[in-house]
Each structure stands twice: as structure tokens, then as C-alpha cells.
Amino acid sequence: MYWRRAALAGTWFVRGGSSSAGRLGGTAGASASGMGNSASSSLGDAAMAPVTQIQETISDNCVVIFSKTSCSYCTMAKKLFHDMNVHYKVVELDMLEYGSQFQDALYRMTGERTVPRIFVNGTFIGGATDTHRLHKEGKLLPLVHQCYLKKKKREEF
Numbered sequence: 001m002y003w004r005r006a007a008l009a010g011t012w013f014v015r016g017g018s019s020s021a022g023r024l025g026g027t028a029g030a031s032a033s034g035m036g037n038s039a040s041s042s043l044g045d046a047a048m049a050p051v052t053q054i055q056e057t058i059s060d061n062c063v064v065i066f067s068k069t070s071c072s073y074c075t076m077a078k079k080l081f082h083d084m085n086v087h088y089k090v091v092e093l094d095m096l097e098y099g100s101q102f103q104d105a106l107y108r109m110t111g112e113r114t115v116p117r118i119f120v121n122g123t124f125i126g127g128a129t130d131t132h133r134l135h136k137e138g139k140l141l142p143l144v145h146q147c148y149l150k151k152k153k154r155e156e157f
């Protein structure tokens, strides 16, 4: 039973993860993600559909990278944001018990089930190649900043 509601809101259950040792979250998750950025996440709830969990995660985080630990395209995408000093959230699908269901959900949402699948400011921007292109065109950082501004405005209320 891997999809129990976590004591802490915001946890994706990982492969074999029936206890805190098996979850991505906090410091352990951040180091597991490789680049020191955030890996804690939205609820891993059995009753909650993958699409809903993905939607929650992308609305809670300005940059979300659905990734696999074994994938160098994914590593390059993480490095791109890391080098821009942009905080990103990573979901390592190969570490999730139901990673393949999440890939199916991503397919329904984006038309591809490949990794990486990258969302900025709540919107799907593409895979690794698309994201690098956006960056080259100078369009990536503005999208991130739009999200920061939006968040800031929300906090003022």
C-alpha cells in the first residue's frame, strides 16, 4: 500500500516506499535529485488521480521537471535551470512506485510520455530540446519571472 496519505502534505511515494525512508522529500529528496534543488512534492494519495497530482504540483511550483534519474537529457535540463539560478522542482519518475502511470498521465496532458517533461508557470513548455530553444531565444527566464511576479502579487493579498 504505497499511496497512503502522507503525514506531511506534499509527498510523492517512491518505488517500494512504505515508510519515510522510501519517499522523496526534504533534504534526502533534494540530494536524490542530483542538483540540490527541490524534490519534495504534492500529495501521494491513492484516491487522487495522477493528473490531479501533476496539476497540483505544477500550480505549486514555478518550474517542474518530470525526469528520470538515468536520463542525461533530464540532467541537462536540470543544469540549465540550475545555471540560471532558478529553483526547480524535480519528480524522478523512475523512483516512483507508479511512475509509469504518471508518464501515462503526462502523455494525456502533453501528447508525449518521454522525459523530460517540463512545466513553467503552470504551462507545459516541452522537453529538453524545446526548453533549450526557448532559453536560446531569451524566452525562458521571462516565463519564470512572470511566475515569480504572480506569486508575489498573491502573497501581497
Ligand SMILES: N[C@@H](CCC(=O)N[C@@H](CS)C(=O)NCC(=O)O)C(=O)O
Pocket (backbone or CB within 6 Å): 068, 071, 072, 073, 103, 113, 114, 115, 116, 126, 127, 128, 129, 130
Ligand atoms: N526531443 C525530446 C526527446 C525525449 C526523449 O526521447 N526521451 C527519452 C529519454 S532521453 C524517453 O523519454 N524515453 C522513454 C522513457 O524513458 O519512458 C526532448 O528533448 O525531450
Ligand code: FES
Pocket (backbone or CB within 6 Å): 070, 071, 072, 073, 074, 115
Ligand atoms: S538521454 Fe538517454 S534516457 Fe534520456
